[in-house]
Amino acid sequence: MLKISHLEFTHKDAKHSYTYTMNLEEKEIVGILGESGSGKSTFLDLVAGFSTSSSGSIELDTQVLTQMSVEKRPITILFQSHNLFEHLTVQKNVLLGVSKVLKENIEDVNKVQGILKEVGLEEYEHTQVSKLSGGQQQRVALARVLIRREPILLLDEPFSGLDIATRLEMLDLVQTITIENKIHTIMVTHDIEDCKRIANHVYKMQNNTLVEQ
Amino acid sequence: MFKNYQRIKFSLLPGTLISLTLLTFAFVLFYTLYTSQENLVFTQIEPRVWLLLKFTVYQAFLSTLFSLVVGMLLAWSLAHQAKFRGRSWLVALFSSSLVLPTLIVVFGLITVLGRNGWVNQVSLYLFDYSFGAYLYGLGGILVAHVYLNASFASRSLLHSFESIPKEKYKLAKSLNFTTFQRFMYVEWPVLKPTLLSIASTIFLLCFTSFAIVLVLGGSPAYNTLEVAIYEAVKLDFDIAMALKLALIQLGLTTLLVVFSANFRTHISNLKTATQAIAWEEKREVKYLQRGIIFLFTLFFILPLFAIVVDGLGADFSKILQEKLFIKSFFTSMGLATLSSIITLLFAILLSDAKRNLSLRYRLEDLPFSKLFNIVLSFSGNLYLAIPSLIMGLGFFLLSQRYEAPLALWSTVALLTANVLMSLPFAQSVLAPAMQRTAQRYDRLVFSLNLTKIQRWVYVEYPYLKSSLGYVFALAFCFSLGDLGMIALFGSDEFSTLPWYLYQLMGSYRSSDASGVALILLVITLSAFIFLPKLFGGNHVKD
Structure with a gap:
């Protein structure tokens, strides 16, 4: 279980202070709604470790994540854009999830091929990602999520730039990945329809506090 | 829309004229250089020239x-x-x-x-x-x-x-x-x-x-x-x-x-x-x-x-009373002011013509618009191909052919060199900014049927003033500090501050040179910081 208790963040100007509390089982998806600037993305930054909370805790089962550095947290994050290295091929972008030196180890390459098949991109293995469509690029990013097999997945409005059909397809893919890989997924979105489609729980930022709907 | 099309087509004219003037100037310069010596032998390049060439490339590469x-x-x-x-x-x-x-x-x-x-x-x-x-x-x-x-x-x-x-x-x-x-x-x-x-x-x-x-x-x-x-x-x-x-x-x-x-x-x-x-x-x-x-x-x-x-530590009361210093100071300031005004004007008109030719709903569909655009860019970047000393040599030869007071030739030569030197930088700042303004406001301006002047007052100037100020200051400072063209035309009758400083350094008047160097540094940095403020401070945010 992912347990986030009274996580508090105060802005430098000290005018805004946010509080977040939520529990999430594996294979579950939480949707977070809220106005622009309401503190949704700040929450993801705190969970990922890009920002530091003034109090509260984040625990995954028995593991305490609150004081861990970004790179040590068992988390994968997906943004609306800039999830990939455009000058590299699909294969290398996915490979970066497990190997930083990009040496083509047969075992890893086979793993990448298998995962690309899962996300329907097997024929694009050696294509430069800048040549893919927006939907295909997000599939590559999801393929990297799969290869990393981290138990927490954070999604920061990752599909809001896509057309409706592709967007629904991607949401379903996220749901499948979450269930099959026993992941805890937190999805920040503007669109309540996204939540209705795949979220097990919906939270909303109200008066600087995360509240379950 | 037809009226706007005609209006835009007409606005190509000033930029085109400037481009043609610059290209004609380059041609005359090249022709003068080429025809001034009858026995110019190019089949043979002396070892000394090879050495010069080798060192020039070597130091440029290492630098x-x-x-x-x-x-x-x-x-x-x-x-x-x-x-x-x-x-x-x-x-x-x-x-x-x-x-x-x-x-x-x-x-x-x-x-x-x-x-x-x-x-x-x-x-x-x-x-x-x-x-x-x-x-x-x-x-x-x-x-x-x-x-x-x-x-x-x-x-x-x-x-x-x-x-x-x-x-x-x-x-x-x-x-x-x-x-x-x-x-x-x-x-x-x-x-x-x-x-x-x-x-x-x-x-x-x-x-x-x-x-x-x-x-x-x-x-x-x-x-x-x-x-x-x-x-x-x-x-x-x-x-x-x-x-x-x-x-x-x-x-x-x-x-x-x-x-x-x-x-x-x-x-x-x-x-x-x-x-x-x-x-x-x-x-x-x-x-x-x-x-x-x-x-x-x-x-x-x-x-x-x-x-x-x-x-x-310099004796400023002595420096400020030197006739040559006073003459150099006013020549430098006058030339810098004039050349920055001309640079700004040329850069605006060239950038305006360029954006007319590169925006789809303007004149991009004119025949040869791409080629025309390249010619406009090239004419603004002439200085990179013809550095000031070569230009100076051309002016020097022209001044021997066509008699006029040397001060007049010197002024024209320095102004031309300063403007051409600043234009590539001016264009690289202004052209993208003007293109963005057009992309953003053309439809609105056309639908409101604003005149050229109204367009400048309400749209272009508020968005461009920070870039305009920066370009003006750049051109002013470039002109103020150049020692290229003046090295050929400099004399006791016609001198600028850098030339005067160079003369002082050459004659080992170190104390006076220090004073003049400080004055030149203060003027340059002040101009760079304060001239953009003449254009009205911060621009409207994108």
């Missing part, structure tokens, strides 16, 4: 390499150390290297690193050892080129670092990248295109560098083509040799300009991003970055500080 390495390290350090106090001032100071008169830089470097400079004096005092006159020769040329160009490169590269989306850094951090991997996968792909264009610009600037080589070259072994042309005209009166060298240089610079094709200097004004990159550096990397910033700041500030310290 470019070192400037890029230093500039890259500095930009990398500044990008990742975004929180220290005074950072924005430091970045603004490094940006000023673009407008610092080269002679001032040389003067400051000699004061710090010269035979009797601060470094040697401290070393003699502490260790009883002097490094000697290492500043004269290739070493000095490289140090001065790196001083000017590394800071210029760092400013442009910092802009590239800051354009990297913060999500990319977050992604890299979550993937546990090392500092090196972060550089290779996140930063290098963004820097590479900028680096190529900066490299070609720096190489061209160093290839045609004049004042630095003239003063620090020391001996003929360290002469470049540009200095050899000057010596052939001014010292040896060997016009045939000067012409031969000029045509070789013209051929090479034209080739370089064509090869480097897109002269995009990525000049931006002094503002810098304040949002820090979400990446806490490891302690050793942090110390390395801070060390790099400290060392370069020391290297950059010491010569300027030396000018101030030495300059304050």
